[in-house]
Amino acid sequence: MDRKAFYHHLSVTDPQLFPDGISAAQRAGFQTKLDVWARWYAAGHPVSFLAAALGQIFRETGGRMEPVLEAFAPDRKTSAERLQKAFDAGRLKWVKSPYWLPDETGRHPVGGGDIQLTHRRNYVNAEQRLKTRFGVRIGLAENYDLILDPVISAHVAFSGMIEGWFRPCKLADFATAQGLDYAAARDIVNGDAKQIGPEIARNCRIFEAALKAAGADQNFGPPQHAVDWPVPQVTPVGARIRALFQRLAGRFG
Structure with missing residues (x-):
């Protein structure tokens, strides 16, 4: 996959989603997602699945393309x-x-x-x-x-849509002879497909075109940066005890 061609398509060829170009923060968000996909998902799933995820993520993050609250x-x-x-x-x-x-x-x-x-x-x-x-x-x-965490968040987005973690449907449910029904697949994330399905479909089609322009459908290639799981943080014993009492207080208080 030629990532420069991917970014060029999104910022020059069809800049509907990024009319002001792709910022450093957005590029960093893309970088992690592309690397996570390359390492764990590309071998078993079509680029249309990645396009579907990116189209939803664009909406969910307000175009930031990085995890947000x-x-x-x-x-x-x-x-x-x-x-x-x-x-x-x-x-x-x-x-x-x-x-x-x-x-x-x-x-x-x-x-x-x-x-x-x-x-x-x-x-x-x-x-x-x-x-x-x-x-x-x-x-x-x-x-x-x-x-x-960008790696964890990317996994939740990709695996969640592929396996159907969020609602009782998954990406494969929306596969058709013509490709993925991106508008209807909004139901994987939220039940507002009738309202914003066309917007989601536009996003996904733009990302699919960018991925194909970069050759991702032919050879996605390996990750370009390390995307290991973050090291789990061990909660101190005292904090665990306080958390237990907080849970009990909330349950019986």
């Missing part, structure tokens, strides 16, 4: 405050109950990552699925902010 906040508390303010103002009519309030661990399970994980159950599920698929334990269930 919901409402583009600097931390979870601020994210929760912004969501509560929007909810109180009636701007989140699809939300039945505020999922951003502190959970039984005392953390705010606001959306985070390349594909926004919300609710503790989804962080726990991602932790379990990564262990099953790759044999690694990264501690995501104990530390939600690990979803902001």
Whole structure:
């Protein structure tokens, strides 16, 4: 794969998504995703699957192409405050109950990552699925902010869409004789395909064209940079005990 050709297509040939060019931060985000795909996914999946993921990620990250917290906040508390303010103002009519309030661990399970994980159950599920698929334990269930690690986040996005972690459907469900139905595949991430499916399809088609212009469909090639799993952080015993008491207090308080 010729990555220069990939970036040239997105910034010059068809700059709809990046009319001001690709920033250093966006390029870094692409770099990790392309390297993760090259190392773990390219051999077993078509580039249309990568295009589908990139098209969704563009929407989920507001075009930043790197893991973010919901409402583009600097931390979870601020994210929760912004969501509560929007909810109180009636701007989140699809939300039945505020999922951003502190959970039984005392953390705010606001959306985070390349594909926004919300609710503790989804962080726990991602932790379990990564262990099953790759044999690694990264501690995501104990530390939600690990979803902001670019390697972890890329895996959650790719594996989540391929295996159907987020909703009861996966990428293969939307394969047709003409290729992937990118608009309908929005349902993998969220149930708003009828509203924004055309936007998602546009994104995905642009990324697919860029990947093919770079020869990714013929020979994706190896990673160009190291994309190892981050070393798990061991939680001190005292912190573990405090977390246990916080969970118990939240459950029985």
